[in-house]
Amino acid sequence: MPAVPQAITAHAKVLRSDARVLAECAERLREIGARLDGxxxxxxxxxxxxxxxxxxxxxxxxxxxxxxxxxxxYADRTRR
Amino acid sequence: xxxxxxxxNHPRSxxxxxxxxxxxxxxxxxxxxxxxxEVTPAGGALPQGALAEGAAAAQPLLRTAARELAExxxxxxxxxxxxxxALTDGAVLGALPYAPAEGYRAxxxxxxxxxxxxxxxxxxxGGRLGALAARLGGMAGAESLAVLVLxxxxxxxxxxxxxxxxxxxxxxxxxxxxxxxxxxxxxESVRALRALLRDRGAVRTLSELAPVFGEVxALRALLxxxxxxxxxxxxxxxxKGYASADPIIxxxxxxxxxxxxxxxxxxxxxxxxxxxxxxxxxxxxxxxxRNLGALGTTGRVLIQSVAGPDGVVRHVVQAxxxxxxxxDNDSPQDLLGAFSSAVLDSGPYSRALIKAVDDFGIPPGGxxxxxxxxxxxxxIMNLAQDPEFCARYTVTHAVAVGSPVDFKxxxxxxxxxxxxxNQHDIIPTLDGQGAGGCFDLHPGWYVVDYFDPxxxxxxxxxxxxxxxxxxxxxPEARDRIDRQLTPYRxxxxxxxxYLLSDRDPHxxxxxxxxVPTYPAATSRGTLELPVRCQDGSALTAYFAxxxxxxxxxxxxxxxxxxxxxAGRALVAVHAFWNRxxxxxxxxxxxxxxVVHDPWRARPFRVWPDLVRRADRxxxxxxxxxxxxxxxxxSAVAPEIWGCEPSVxxxxxxVTARSxxxxxxxxxxxxxxxxxxxxxxxxxGAWDLVGYSHREGATLRSCVETRGRGRAHPAPRxxxxxxxxxxxxxxxxxxxxxxxxxxxxxxxxxAHQTLRxxxxxxxxx
Numbered sequence: 001m002p003a004v005p006q007a008i009t010a011h012a013k014v015l016r017s018d019a020r021v022l023a024e025c026a027e028r029l030r031e032i033g034a035r036l037d038g039x040x041x042x043x044x045x046x047x048x049x050x051x052x053x054x055x056x057x058x059x060x061x062x063x064x065x066x067x068x069x070x071x072x073x074y075a076d077r078t079r080r
Numbered sequence: 081x082x083x084x085x086x087x088x089n090h091p092r093s094x095x096x097x098x099x100x101x102x103x104x105x106x107x108x109x110x111x112x113x114x115x116x117x118e119v120t121p122a123g124g125a126l127p128q129g130a131l132a133e134g135a136a137a138a139q140p141l142l143r144t145a146a147r148e149l150a151e152x153x154x155x156x157x158x159x160x161x162x163x164x165x166a167l168t169d170g171a172v173l174g175a176l177p178y179a180p181a182e183g184y185r186a187x188x189x190x191x192x193x194x195x196x197x198x199x200x201x202x203x204x205x206g207g208r209l210g211a212l213a214a215r216l217g218g219m220a221g222a223e224s225l226a227v228l229v230l231x232x233x234x235x236x237x238x239x240x241x242x243x244x245x246x247x248x249x250x251x252x253x254x255x256x257x258x259x260x261x262x263x264x265x266x267x268e269s270v271r272a273l274r275a276l277l278r279d280r281g282a283v284r285t286l287s288e289l290a291p292v293f294g295e296v297x298a299l300r301a302l303l304x305x306x307x308x309x310x311x312x313x314x315x316x317x318x319x320k321g322y323a324s325a326d327p328i329i330x331x332x333x334x335x336x337x338x339x340x341x342x343x344x345x346x347x348x349x350x351x352x353x354x355x356x357x358x359x360x361x362x363x364x365x366x367x368x369x370r371n372l373g374a375l376g377t378t379g380r381v382l383i384q385s386v387a388g389p390d391g392v393v394r395h396v397v398q399a400x401x402x403x404x405x406x407x408d409n410d411s412p413q414d415l416l417g418a419f420s421s422a423v424l425d426s427g428p429y430s431r432a433l434i435k436a437v438d439d440f441g442i443p444p445g446g447x448x449x450x451x452x453x454x455x456x457x458x459x460i461m462n463l464a465q466d467p468e469f470c471a472r473y474t475v476t477h478a479v480a481v482g483s484p485v486d487f488k489x490x491x492x493x494x495x496x497x498x499x500x501x502n503q504h505d506i507i508p509t510l511d512g513q514g515a516g517g518c519f520d521l522h523p524g525w526y527v528v529d530y531f532d533p534x535x536x537x538x539x540x541x542x543x544x545x546x547x548x549x550x551x552x553x554x555p556e557a558r559d560r561i562d563r564q565l566t567p568y569r570x571x572x573x574x575x576x577x578y579l580l581s582d583r584d585p586h587x588x589x590x591x592x593x594x595v596p597t598y599p600a601a602t603s604r605g606t607l608e609l610p611v612r613c614q615d616g617s618a619l620t621a622y623f624a625x626x627x628x629x630x631x632x633x634x635x636x637x638x639x640x641x642x643x644x645x646a647g648r649a650l651v652a653v654h655a656f657w658n659r660x661x662x663x664x665x666x667x668x669x670x671x672x673x674v675v676h677d678p679w680r681a682r683p684f685r686v687w688p689d690l691v692r693r694a695d696r697x698x699x700x701x702x703x704x705x706x707x708x709x710x711x712x713x714s715a716v717a718p719e720i721w722g723c724e725p726s727v728x729x730x731x732x733x734v735t736a737r738s739x740x741x742x743x744x745x746x747x748x749x750x751x752x753x754x755x756x757x758x759x760x761x762x763x764g765a766w767d768l769v770g771y772s773h774r775e776g777a778t779l780r781s782c783v784e785t786r787g788r789g790r791a792h793p794a795p796r797x798x799x800x801x802x803x804x805x806x807x808x809x810x811x812x813x814x815x816x817x818x819x820x821x822x823x824x825x826x827x828x829x830a831h832q833t834l835r836x837x838x839x840x841x842x843x844x
Contacts, residue, residue: 004171004172004175005175006173007171008167008171008175008186008420011165011166011169011172014162014166015162015163015166016569018158018162018163021155021159022156025156027156027222027813028148028152029149029152030649031147032149036145036220039137039138041138041142043235043239043442043824045235048230049235051552052450053152053228053232055198056198056200056201056228057152057225059196059366060196060200062199063189063192064193065113066193067163067186067189067190067193068191069189070182070186070188071166071189073182073185073186074175074179074182077178077183078179078181
């Protein structure tokens with residue numbers, strides 16, 4: 001039984017890290033969009049698409065962070 | 081390298097770095113040595129001339145953005161895999177009884193993370209359960225954020241390519257197809273493709289789509305409902321490897337490639353005089369490519385030794401592309417061979433190449449340059465990435481022209497590699513990476529990725545077209561490769577053509593001609609018996625002749641009487657063209673009277689006996705007259721077989737439908753047998769038993785035959801006897817056969833024969 005909380009905690013840590021990665025992805029997407037806009041080479045469809053990706057990455061980051069928090073609580077509870 | 085030039089072409093090359101060649105033979109060009117590597121993304125070289133300045137700046141921006149988007153897609157996918165792993169972990173589920181409320185909330189949060197349309201989308205991935213769920217989701221059309229980001233990356237790649245190829249977006253039909261694919265509008269995609277095919281035909285459609293072929297297929301595969309092609313699409317979109325399956329239906333490439341089996345074989349072959357004259361006598365890129373053109377796609381390769389400027393002899397392996405014909409034949413250059421060469425690290429083509437190189441006799445450590453076109457380019461790259469081969473020899477250069485080689489990796493990092501591809505050539509894009517590539521897959525290679533007005537595939541794939549482009553339109557690229565090939569630029573000291581096969585060929589004639597041989601002393605020296613014919617053809621024509629004349633001809637031989645048909649004597653004309661024998665090539669024509677068993681005539685049982693194998697046959701043809709067309713055979717025949725042939729010009733041509741046999745020259749014609757043979761009944765080739773009489777002794781000789789024959793029961797050919805004084809002509813006239821039509825003909829278009837020496841038989 002002691003191994004189970006550790007396994008759950010390990011998942012939580014990975015997901016917490018992934019939430020940060022997804023937030024960084026949103027930021028990178030924003031930079032890419034700005035760079036192409038600034039260079040005047042962005043196709044017409046790009047801005048809307050990139051904005052959708054940014055929103056999705058932000059939402060996914062929040063989902064993963066929420067899952068990580070829930071897993072931490074779950075792991076703590078199983079330790080008692 | 082250049083934009084619009086005087087020729088009207090628009091070549092663009094992308095130099096992506098150089099390495100010092102392996103083997104201590106650095107290029108002599110100071111420019112090559114001094115010029116730092118231009119490391120730019122694939123297809124992202126700065127275009128010149130033809131492109132507007134804005135477009136020139138846009139290409140690297142778009143390709144860099146596409147690459148970054150692919151990286152983001154991969155990162156999102158990894159997060160999806162992690163979340164799926166947590167959701168499906170048995171340990172996490174197993175702890176639910178200890179904290180049911182918290183566990184439920186955690187599971188709910190995980191499920192939401194991998195299914196939230198506003199977040200990761202339908203992102204179940206990784207593991208057995210995840211893969212199964214992902215496939216089910218794919219079939220239902222549920223898409224993940226990672227896939228959507230990769231699709232955006234592919235669309236940016238297409239946008240970048242369209243700067244060089246504005247027709248991709250300006251052309252309404254092409255633009256409609258690409259737009260529909262990118263927007264995941266399935267029905268519209270199919271309609272657009274149909275319209276394109278109807279308007280342009282398949283060849284032009286493929287040619288025009290070629291620059292973005294990989295991207296369009298990957299885009300379609302990512303967004304369609306077929307889960308089988310997702311991995312291939314993912315590999316194309318992320319540049320992480322060779323497309324593992326075809327991106328349309330998802331048929332595994334490896335499953336197809338493993339059908340191409342064989343350890344590879346190579347046999348020395350002499351080129352025809354015309355081909356030999358076309359082979360270059362000096363070394364340079366264009367010379368090697370012209371050699372490939374001279375060889376053609378005939379299943380052959382060429383290895384040459386070249387004396388370099390430093391006097392060192394080096395070797396150049398030149399491998400052409402796919403051989404036309406059936407998809408899977410004896411050659412490793414067939415369609416399957418081309419496929420396996422591209423997909424696998426080793427295939428029959430590269431294994432056969434190794435055997436050719438080993439046979440050529442290159443000393444250990446000898447320096448080798450590899451030049452290949454199309455499938456040959458993939459095969460030579462397989463040699464370059466074979467550690468054992470590279471341990472035996474020093475592969476200094478590999479130049480692949482029009483080949484899918486993006487995921488080949490040379491075993492020796494010092495091997496200098498050049499890849500030349502026309503953006504409208506679809507073959508190099510079969511590994512999934514083409515003009516739209518945005519990944520720096522091989523920074524040390526010299527890549528020439530260009531386009532010209534010849535958009536039509538397969539013309540733009542031909543070796544002649546590539547050679548012409550390099551000769552006329554890509555001078556900088558040609559010079560740069562030639563500078564690297566400087567150690568190989570000198571006079572050719574040796575050339576050897578090899579015919580490659582999937583497997584080591586059997587010894588010629590095996591097993592029929594694999595027999596013990598023995599020497600026989602003749603007036604022309606010692607011969608090896610039995611005489612073995614690897615390739616020949618034959619015709620026997622049976623006639624009904626004057627029985628009295630036949631009886632006269634048999635007098636004193638101890639043979640006879642002649643076999644009779646409706647009161648007439650059965651007489652045969654036997655003609656052979658022995659194209660390749662242990663006595664050399666020769667033709668022969670015999671006039672024979674068909675005779676019974678010398679000891680016991682059996683008028684009715686002779687007919688089945690005539691079609692028995694020679695070793696069991698008692699009847700045979702008494703050879704009255706014989707003609708051959710070589711002095712050697714004429715001289716040795718009496719000593720070996722007992723017949724005494726004269727020498728005369730002979731023509732023996734036998735096909736499944738007709739025959740032409742001409743004996744004698746125009747002024748002393750002995751006979752002409754010419755015309756259609758009529759319907760043929762397939763059967764095995766027939767043996768011949770010949771009796772001859774010489775110096776009071778009778779000899780029985782057998783011609784054992786293997787091959788396919790035909791019996792023609794209603795031949796329409798006729799025999800015309802000439803006016804020559806030759807005994808054969810005279811006997812034919814006396815037998816009443818001038819103008820005769822045969823009763824039956826037996827033909828063999830291709831057969832093998834064995835002839836032992838004649839055995840004496842006591843007939844009196």
